[in-house]
Amino acid sequence: MASHIEQVYFHASQFPDRVTHEYTESFIRRCINHKFHYHTTRQSQQWLNLHNTYSPTQQSQGYHRAYEQCLHATLDTLRQDRFDLISLGCGGGEKEVLLHSLLADRKASMVNYYPVDVSHALAITATRTMRREYPDLHIQPMVCDLLHADDLISYMPRGGTARLITFFGMIPNFTPATILPILNQFLSSEDLLLFSANLAPGDSYTLGMEAVLPQYDNLPTREWLMSVLRDVGISKLDGDITVTINSDSAQPDTTLKKIAAYFTVRQPVRLAINDQVIDWQPGERVQLFFSYRYTTPLVKEYLDQHGIEVLNNWEFNNQEEGLYLCRKICN
Ligand SMILES: C[S@@+](CC[C@H](N)C(=O)[O-])C[C@H]1O[C@@H](n2cnc3c(N)ncnc32)[C@H](O)[C@@H]1O
Structure with a gap:
């Protein structure tokens, strides 16, 4: 892949006619769809700057330890030599790079990385951040609106035997009843989900x-x-x-x-x-x-209601963010 080109998949949920309609609707309904806060490159950059300043991830000294513990436990649980990583709402994709770095001492390898975001600027940022560190990894950035992309998974060919799905910082901006059924659809029995929630400490x-x-x-x-x-x-x-x-x-x-x-x-x-x-x-x-x-009991309650079981969880020192290793409940 030439270093000056990225091939980005645009899902129909982010085609211009649909986006134009939703944009106008936001102003008619007096209720701004969150995705329009990441709409322009400037807004995406503003959000990245904010995230660097205010995110509990950045503020808590326990951040690296909590993430590393959780990512190591995830890789132990995955027990697959080859897996694909799907990052839903990838943002800048820093946590996914941290995850890859932990593979160094392990047999496991990441076959495909799919950074998915409604913002093309952020999908590309996450791609470039990972590519800088791991130039040989196959990366397919995807732009979509997760609320209207039921078929997205069908465009992500499996390279490994399992999939690890990250859903970091996403749950706060959706009602749980809207997003959790969608998240459940992404999962199959052999996959793992890593989920973070902002907590009330x-x-x-x-x-x-x-x-x-x-x-x-x-x-x-x-x-x-x-x-x-x-x-x-x-x-x-x-x-x-x-x-x-x-x-x-x-x-x-x-x-x-x-x-x-x-x-x-x-x-x-x-x-x-x-x-x-x-x-x-x-x-x-x-x-x-x-x-x-959320609180950790609330996270567990909502996930359980939507067929997702928490296998393990970690909270930051300041209790402002929780990390949850999950899988689909299969009856
Ligand atoms: C709070 S950020 C979290 C980013 C990253 N996962 C992290 O933890 O740093 C939320 C992300 O979700 C994306 N997003 C917002 N609405 C979305 C939607 N409807 N579909 C897909 N991505 C969306 C935003 O562009 C943004 O990158």
């Missing part, structure tokens, strides 16, 4: 949520979330961003809570997006973003 879920609020309620996060609005001509003077802790109204019988960011319109806004004129009136509230925070 400490003994009190509510106090834990309040403790992590500043990781979202800060200037760089507001700037990142404003980008999607700026791209259609909205300025900071048109409204205010507020960041709050919410119970999940879609699932009132559970205690799951999320941190949500809203843009409250201050002065009338007229948007012209893809032949549609959309008026936002003062006082209207637009949902920009949400992030669910």
Whole structure:
């Protein structure tokens, strides 16, 4: 493969006609689809910078130890000489490179690596990051919207006997009822899933949520979330961003809570997006973003409800992130 070319698969879920429709719908429904926070190369870079600053992964000194322990345990459990790695929502793909580095002292080898992301900039970043370290590895970057890509797995030929699927940092931005059935579909009985969740630290879920609020309620996060609005001509003077802790109204019988960011319109806004004129009136509230925070018992409960069993788990020193080694429950 020439070093100046990457072949990227684009799934139909990210074809321009579909994306254009969903983009317009986000503004009509006053609810921004999360994928549009990673839409442009600039937004992807803004997110990478944020991630480097605020992610529990970066902040906790226990990060490397927790990830290494978990990745070693995963490779022990996999017990396959040859396996494929599928990273769903790969982002910058650093954790997958760490995983590969742990193969050095083992017999196991990675045959194919499939970095999958809705952002082409991030799918390529993850590809290049891995390729720099392991130039001979077969890597097939894929751009797709996981919510609409049931057939994606059929485009990933098996090179090894098992698959390891990573789903790092993904669960916060989807309702569990939406994403977990999709995740289950990716798994077959011989595969392993490595899953991470952002947690509310400490003994009190509510106090834990309040403790992590500043990781979202800060200037760089507001700037990142404003980008999607700026791209259609909205300025900071048109409204205010507020960041709050919410119970999940879609699932009132559970205690799951999320941190949500809203843009409250201050002065009338007229948007012209893809032949549609959309008026936002003062006082209207637009949902920009949400992030669910879990506890380890909640993670286990939700995964179990969706046919996924946790084999082992690790928490960071500061209890802000949990790692879960899982497999499909086969009856
Ligand atoms: C919080 S980041 C996690 C990235 C990486 N796995 C990590 O742990 O550093 C979420 C990632 O999901 C991707 N993403 C968001 N919505 C998606 C969707 N509907 N389908 C596929 N990827 C999506 C984003 O582009 C972003 O790279």
